[in-house]
Amino acid sequence: MYVNKKAHYLSNSLFWAAGIHCLANAALFIVRRIAKNEISIQPDMVNSTILAGQIAVAAIQVILMAFVFIGAFDKLKSALSVVEESDRLKMAVLQQETMGNKIPALTGESIGKLLELWGAILIAVRMVYDICSLVYRRFITDLIDYSTSASSSGEDFVAIYNNTHGFKYIGLLIALLLGSLMTGIFLNDKMIKVITLILLTFFLLSFVLFGMHTVTVAGYSIGIVWTSVIFHLVETVGLFILGLYLRKKYIGL
Numbered sequence: 377m378y379v380n381k382k383a384h385y386l387s388n389s390l391f392w393a394a395g396i397h398c399l400a401n402a403a404l405f406i407v408r409r410i411a412k413n414e415i416s417i418q419p420d421m422v423n424s425t426i427l428a429g430q431i432a433v434a435a436i437q438v439i440l441m442a443f444v445f446i447g448a449f450d451k452l453k454s455a456l457s458v459v460e461e462s463d464r465l466k467m468a469v470l471q472q473e474t475m476g477n478k479i480p481a482l483t484g485e486s487i488g489k490l491l492e493l494w495g496a497i498l499i500a501v502r503m504v505y506d507i508c509s510l511v512y513r514r515f516i517t518d519l520i521d522y523s524t525s526a527s528s529s530g531e532d533f534v535a536i537y538n539n540t541h542g543f544k545y546i547g548l549l550i551a552l553l554l555g556s557l558m559t560g561i562f563l564n565d566k567m568i569k570v571i572t573l574i575l576l577t578f579f580l581l582s583f584v585l586f587g588m589h590t591v592t593v594a595g596y597s598i599g600i601v602w603t604s605v606i607f608h609l610v611e612t613v614g615l616f617i618l619g620l621y622l623r624k625k626y627i628g629l
Contacts, residue, residue: 479627
């Protein structure tokens, strides 16, 4: 059975997800600006104030994301419930015959599967990412203690931190890109599949080859770690563009 082509359950959910990620990143930026010690060369993640802010933002982010996808799935389920499950295949055939090329790109059941896929990635995998971030913080804290006891220079520690920072993002980024790839396979969309593989290649290259670059904006020094930049672009701009692309190209998505 096909549902109302103007509902846009999947693309709207991706728009909301991108917006939530943008707000979360903005909130974390404000927390860092408030708590940052300009004199210290230690990374932000060992700052207890920033850690508390990250935990609070992460919890709110997961809750909001759950509301978005559970709400979308419930609305889709409600739209499908007007026809008995046993009659939905017959209804789909009737809709194809009567609506012609105005029919949505996917059945309501298929849209529901994609909602489940993206919901699992943006909620469940996000929770795994947050837990792994806490473990990574413990690793960095232990590394600080070791470098202090071994009388290593602060610059040596920062170099190690920058070179391993990609481990923090690789799990969730791979999940996001896998979701994009599965969506491309589901829709048989070559463009989605190719762009996803290009993004994955860029991330792996930045992870292996690129170091951190420091830029100064309005007198404030900002360290740019390219794996972090790619990750945050994918979870915000990338999701928004994917949602916009699905809405424009596929009727009803």
